[in-house]
Amino acid sequence: MKMKPLAPECGVEVEGVQLAEARGETLESIKQAIWEHGVAVFRDQELGPEAQIDFARAWGGIDINAYFPLDDRWPEIAVVRKRADQQTNIGGAWHTDHSYDQVPAMGSILAARVLPPTGGDTLFSHMGAAYDALSDDLKARIEDLSAFHTADHVYQEGGIYAQTDQGADLRGHEVRTGATHPVVIRHPRTGRRLLYVNPSFTIHFTGQTGAQSLPLMQELWAEAMKPAHQCRVVWQPGTVTIWDNRTTWHNALNDYQGHARELHRITLTGEPLAA
Ligand SMILES: O=C(O)CCC(=O)C(=O)O
Ligand SMILES: [Fe+2]
Numbered sequence: 001m002k003m004k005p006l007a008p009e010c011g012v013e014v015e016g017v018q019l020a021e022a023r024g025e026t027l028e029s030i031k032q033a034i035w036e037h038g039v040a041v042f043r044d045q046e047l048g049p050e051a052q053i054d055f056a057r058a059w060g061g062i063d064i065n066a067y068f069p070l071d072d073r074w075p076e077i078a079v080v081r082k083r084a085d086q087q088t089n090i091g092g093a094w095h096t097d098h099s100y101d102q103v104p105a106m107g108s109i110l111a112a113r114v115l116p117p118t119g120g121d122t123l124f125s126h127m128g129a130a131y132d133a134l135s136d137d138l139k140a141r142i143e144d145l146s147a148f149h150t151a152d153h154v155y156q157e158g159g160i161y162a163q164t165d166q167g168a169d170l171r172g173h174e175v176r177t178g179a180t181h182p183v184v185i186r187h188p189r190t191g192r193r194l195l196y197v198n199p200s201f202t203i204h205f206t207g208q209t210g211a212q213s214l215p216l217m218q219e220l221w222a223e224a225m226k227p228a229h230q231c232r233v234v235w236q237p238g239t240v241t242i243w244d245n246r247t248t249w250h251n252a253l254n255d256y257q258g259h260a261r262e263l264h265r266i267t268l269t270g271e272p273l274a275a
Contacts, residue, residue, distance in 0.1 A: 027058060064078075066175045098245060107244045120256045
């Protein structure tokens with residue numbers, strides 16, 4: 001197994017391994033790489049739905065996402081789909097999956113199934129690198145802050161997706177979420193400090209209104225969105241990407257209108273977060 005960086009501050013490409021067979025020490029090195037680099041790309045994988053589920057079970061627990069359509073045959077698999085006739089994609093803005101849960105999912109295993117002829121890349125940004133790049137003054141201002149996260153405005157009836165052509169495909173309009181997390185968390189495995197607020201699900205700092213929170217929130221988001229902290233996953237047939245939601249944000253580019261794109265996602269269970 002060989003690893004090479006995808007970009008200076010984020011991501012790694014792992015060569016010479018089939019995830020369907022990666023267990024034991026190989027799996028441990030893969031986990032460690034993802035916790036550190038935030039995201040790992042694996043090419044030419046033979047990882048059908050059953051093998052993807054087996055690999056996820058070998059990693060740890062599987063979370064079922066409340067909103068994405070599930071595959072009829074394999075309810076562990078959430079289908080990230082944009083049909084050729086749809087305009088809106090899933091995850092097409094910077095976000096961290098599941099930050100609105102009390103114990104947010106660790107990450108996801110996303111396997112390419114149908115790809116557009118060009119485009120449809122996924123961007124990732126490293127929140128350890130973003131935190132490190134903040135000024136000492138900003139670091140001091142956020143040191144003891146926590147923030148409230150929810151997905152209600154995104155997925156509920158009348159929410160963001162309901163107003164798009166993805167609305168009819170998504171589930172869980174009645175689900176209500178809300179969780180408060182430190183603004184700076186420590187990675188549960190590496191101990192690295194990570195910025196943990198994101199523009200899709202973080203609503204306000206604890207003890208402040210959304211309007212009061214916005215200027216500082218926007219300063220943090222601006223750092224987190226800097227290209228220096230990012231890497232880009234260009235999908236190919238057989239590509240599987242695994243990411244850590246604590247270490248990274250991601251953003252699925254929607255630049256392939258008129259073409260279908262479909263990936264199979266398994267969400268991996270996380271652990272409690274702390275400052
Ligand atoms: O389609 C993608 O590349 C990622 C979509 C997304 O945000 C997710 O699966 O969590
Ligand atoms: Fe996502």
